[in-house]
């Protein structure tokens with residue numbers, strides 16, 4: 001009882017304060033049930049004010065698992081001896097069409113930093129992107145890792161709507177430990193360059209990789225500074241064969257609180273409920289915390305993998321749009337149409353260009 005009373009009191013105080021860095025830290029530090037319930041309730045209410053009962057859904061095509069990097073948290077790091085694949089352009093386009101026919105709102109084209117694509121200046125990936133845009137008429141998000149400014153120009157010229165590139169933390173020291181031998185500022189700079197070129201950008205963070213609660217508060221505030229239109233948080237899942245294999249995993253409460261705080265801080269942001277962490281069974285909690293985009297929808301038996309959970313629910317068909325629709329409908333929600341999604345990001349892009357002109 002004492003615990004509840006204390007939380008109730010601290011919760012009340014917290015709501016009276018603006019969401020300053022200190023206020024965010026207090027909320028992140030408070031794991032009381034009442035605070036969380038109130039936080040999630042507020043987040044859902046903010047989402048409903050902006051998006052009504054509609055949730056967006058993204059198809060995920062992780063088409064090359066080759067990578068030149070060695071991020072310490074990642075299963076697909078170069079040094080990990082795993083089986084890898086690189087899908088042919090025909091396979092990638094066919095999977096994207098299958099996802100489009102099923103009713104997703106966007107195709108997320110994800111790859112490791114595949115040396116073969118870098119070698120050929122991304123010719124194949126540019127062709128795949130163009131073909132998918134032509135054949136599905138859906139918006140496309142590319143997640144290719146760090147690419148050159150001239151390549152960003154080429155993707156922007158194709159009308160590619162999104163560039164996703166995650167720092168995972170905004171603490172430079174921690175970044176150096178996670179993304180070893182990579183340059184924090186180069187990564188951030190390319191993201192900002194893509195934004196300047198009219199692309200929407202997605203920023204992401206990982207929870208449970210050795211960060212302090214202060215770092216998380218800094219990341220929450222950095223989202224606005226960067227101008228991210230989509231803001232992703234995922235719980236770190238220890239990966240077999242990686243240097244962080246034995247790091248103790250965090251519970252999901254932190255990720256859910258961050259989703260809710262992002263929603264309350266940034267009502268118009270797109271905030272993913274990723275199926276990549278806990279599969280389809282993790283969807284409801286993330287939507288209840290205020291997320292408004294279901295990401296990592298994968299067609300069954302497509303031979304594709306997820307990122308954080310490389311095989312969970314993939315072949316069994318658990319990460320399909322049908323399953324997502326079923327769960328959302330039980331929550332009084334539904335998947336938006338492609339037109340509704342295009343209309344929404346159209347508004348974001350207009351706003352984005354207006355801001356760029358004013359800068």
Ligand code: SF4
Nearest residue numbers: 067069071074077112
């Ligand atoms: S996180 Fe991305 S860049 Fe880093 S090793 Fe994994 S696939 Fe490569």
